[in-house]
Amino acid sequence: MTSVNWLEETEKRKDELLAAVREFLQIKSVLDPATARDGAPFGEGIRRALDYALKVCADAGMTVKDVGGYAAHAEFGEGEELIGILSHVDVVPEGDGWSSPPYAAEIVDGKIVARGAIDDKGPAMAAIFAAKIVKELGLPLSKRVRLIFGTDEESNWQCVKTYFQTEEMPTMGFTPDADFPLIYAEKGLTDLTLTQTADAYAAQQRPPAARPDAKLLALSAGLRMNMVPDKAEATLEPLAMTGEELAERYRAYLRDTGLSGEADVRGGQVLLRMEGVSVHAMDPSKGVNAGTELLHFLAGLTLDERGRQFARFTDRYLHRQHYGEAIGIAHDDEEMGPLTLNTGVIRYEADGDAVFGVNIRYPHSQPFERWRAILEERLAEAAFSLEVVEHLKPHRVDPQHPLVTTLQRVYTEQTGQEAEIIAIGGATYGRSLEVGVAFGPLFPGRPDSAHQRDEHIRVDDLIKATAIYAQAIYELAK
C-alpha cells in the first residue's frame, strides 16, 4: 500500500543523522572499571553513551527503559509480537597511530573517522534513525519495535545476559554489528582445557622406558585459545645425547622443514625455540602452530617417559589436525562448513601439569555431546581430563524463516544486489537473540576497520544502511 522512498527519507534527515552520529562518537565509551558504580556497571563513558542514545530515542517519542545500566531499550509500535534491533554503545580502546583524533569524529574524504564508527555506534545511530523514520512517517504497524542497546559487547556480554534475565525476548530481530548481506548461521564455539596432572600420569600403566636421549623439562606455547601460537619454547636436559648434539639435530630439522627457530645450550640444558605464524582460530590451517611443530620434532626423539607420551600424543592428535581428523571428530557441514580445532595454548612441566588449551568450532550437524564423548575417549588413553571453559552453542535461523527472506528482499530492493546469506565460524551479537541474524553494516568489498586505527564508516554507506534498516523495520513490523 505504501511506496516509501526510504533512501529519500533518509537523505532528508542526513544533517541531523550526521550530527547525532558524530556527537555519539565523541563520547569515549571504553570499559572503565575505575568509574563503575550502581547504574553504570562498566563506567561513566559507557553510561554517557547509553544516555545519549536513549535521549535521541526519547526525543523521537519512543518509550525508553534503562535496565541498571547493563542495557536499555527504546520501543514504539503496538501488537503482541516484538521486533528487536540489537546494537552496542561500548567500543574497544582506541590504540595509537590515528591520522585524526579517535574521538573527534571528523569527516575526512567522505568518511566519519572515529573509534566506534563502524563497530557499533555508527550503525546503532543508523538503527535509531531508521526507527525514527518509520515512526515519523506514521505507518501502521502490527508489531512492537524495540531498539536494544548493550554496553559490554566488547568484553563479556554481561549486558545482554543481564538484560534478558528480566526483559522480553523479541519474537525475531537483527543486529547491525557485522556484515551485509546477512549472517544467518554461526558455529558453536568452545574453549577447552585438556589436563594431565602429575598424579594422573603416574597412575597409568606404562611400557618400560628405553634409555632416553633427553628429558623434557618444560614447554610452553601460546597465550590464547582462539589464536594459533606463533612462539614456542622447550627446555630439555640432555641424557644419552649431548646438548650440542641435540641442538644440532634441531637446527638440521629447521633447515629441512624451512621452519624458523633456534637452539641454545646453556648450563647443561638445551633451549629450543620455534616461531610460527599466528592467525585466528577460525581457520587454523592458515597459520603455523609453533607449539605443535616443536612437539613434532620432540616426538622424533627418545624422550623420558612422560615427555615422550606428551610429544607423541600431541603429534598424533593435534599436530596439523586442524579439523580434528585423527581424534575422529572431523565433520564437514554443507552449510556451516567444517569443525575446526585449534591448539592455542600448550604448557608442560615435567613435575607438574601438562595442559592444552583448545578452541573447537563446530557446525550444528555435529552435536557437542557427540564429539565431546569421542574426544574424552581419546584423552583417557593418555590420562588427560577435559574441562569446558566456555561454550556457545551453534546459532542458526532457518534460511526460509520470514526474518531471513524479508531482510534479503529489503537488501536487494535497496542495493540492487543479490542478498546471499552467510554462515560463519565466529560469533556475532545476533546470537544473543533467540531468532536473530546479523544484518550489516559493512557492505561487501569494503575493508573492515573495526578495532583498528582510523576506524571509519563511509557517509554514503551510513545513509544507505539507514535506509535499509528503515525499510527492514517497517517490513518486519507492519
Ligand SMILES: [Zn+2]
Ligand atoms: Zn561490535
